[in-house]
Amino acid sequence: MGELLEKLTGGLLDFEDRARAWLGAGERLPGARSAVARSRAVGWLTESGRLESVLVREDLVGLVEFALSWRTVLERMVGDEPPAWTPARCSCGERRFHWDVKAGFYVCAACATHVSEREASARVEQEVAR
Numbered sequence: 001m002g003e004l005l006e007k008l009t010g011g012l013l014d015f016e017d018r019a020r021a022w023l024g025a026g027e028r029l030p031g032a033r034s035a036v037a038r039s040r041a042v043g044w045l046t047e048s049g050r051l052e053s054v055l056v057r058e059d060l061v062g063l064v065e066f067a068l069s070w071r072t073v074l075e076r077m078v079g080d081e082p083p084a085w086t087p088a089r090c091s092c093g094e095r096r097f098h099w100d101v102k103a104g105f106y107v108c109a110a111c112a113t114h115v116s117e118r119e120a121s122a123r124v125e126q127e128v129a130r
């Protein structure tokens with residue numbers, strides 16, 4: 001767990017550094033990769049309007065993937081798996097997505113397309129809304 005948090009904090013601080021460089025916000029306060037550094041980074045990134053400015057930056061879009069992949073890692077740790085099957089429809093027309101625990105994605109049984117849990121629920125919601 002400690003090792004995992006260390007990695008998470010490292011990744012978070014890398015993003016903060018890149019975001020600061022782009023926004024011309026100056027260096028972040030130096031310090032250990034501790035819980036304090038972590039919450040500072042989260043606090044800084046989510047400060048009013050800042051995250052939006054960061055997210056329009058193309059090479060920082062990775063932040064979203066970073067956050068989602070960490071969410072997946074942490075959810076797996078607490079054993080929170082999504083449902084094994086989703087009614088979402090694949091772009092090939094099939095409704096045969098099955099959750100692949102190892103990949104952390106829904107995989108279409110017909111064409112092997114990978115779709116994130118988030119994308120799968122977005123597709124379901126979209127259909128329901130129609």
Ligand SMILES: [Zn+2]
Pocket residue numbers: 090091092093094108109110111112113
């Ligand atoms: Zn498919």
